[in-house]
Amino acid sequence: MMPILFGRTTQNLPIWGNSFLHQGPSILILGGVHGDETEGVIACLELQKLLFEKKDPFKLNITIVPAFNQDGVLAGTRHNANGVDLNRNLPTKDWEGTAHQKKYQPGPSPNSESENQALVQWIETHHPHFIFSLHSWKPTLNLNGECDEVAKILMKKTGYESNRDMGYPTPGCLGTYTGHERNIPTITYEIERGSSTQDIVNLHPPALMEALSFLEKNQNES
DSSP states (O other), X not given: OEEEEEEEOTTOXXXXXXXXXXXSOEEEEEEOSSTTOHHHHHHHHHHHHHHHHTTOOSSSEEEXXXXXXXXXXXXXXXXXXXXXXXXXXXXXXXXXXXXXXXXGOOOSSTTOSHHHHHHHHHHHHHOOSEEEEEEEESSEEEEESSOHHXXXXXXXXXXXXXXXXXXXXXXXXXXXXXIIXXXXXXXXXXXXXXXOHHHHHHHHHHHHHHHHHHHHHHHHHO
């Protein structure tokens, strides 16, 4: 496990991640895109712990960023320090400058935020094979791109449902930017909001371990 400086926040705080380096395909796992959704932060931290304790068992190049929106996590806010929803600010073809609701503030221009600039640069440099973005809402997996087989593993392990439409507009979101526009399979993993720390630890990191095992095996067989 190697600590990495993924980027810096609007307030110039470091965005730390950890990489488990191999020659296999690159996997990105994000938590804390929305700073008030701590369920994903907890799941990422526990997943890192599992990978470390099991001595990095997968031949995958895994990068985990537990608190992507570091400013928002520290403040307990959905938005970053500029009041921007980072999951509405990515430079997608459907980006809109007007928020559909107050909480979905897209920022003054696409990719205006330093956090997303770091994310876009990382994607362009590392060409990830698969992305998991851990949020919290109602228990569901939002699928973008060719990720059905991985989703089946997560659904079986968690009992969660999956969909390809959140049921409301999501311009400027990661799933569109990577899953639809760049053919990078992306799962927005909505952990049930309000889950206890113990429930999160017991359920979601083991489910992600099974998904990573499948991705490793599938790569070896392809």
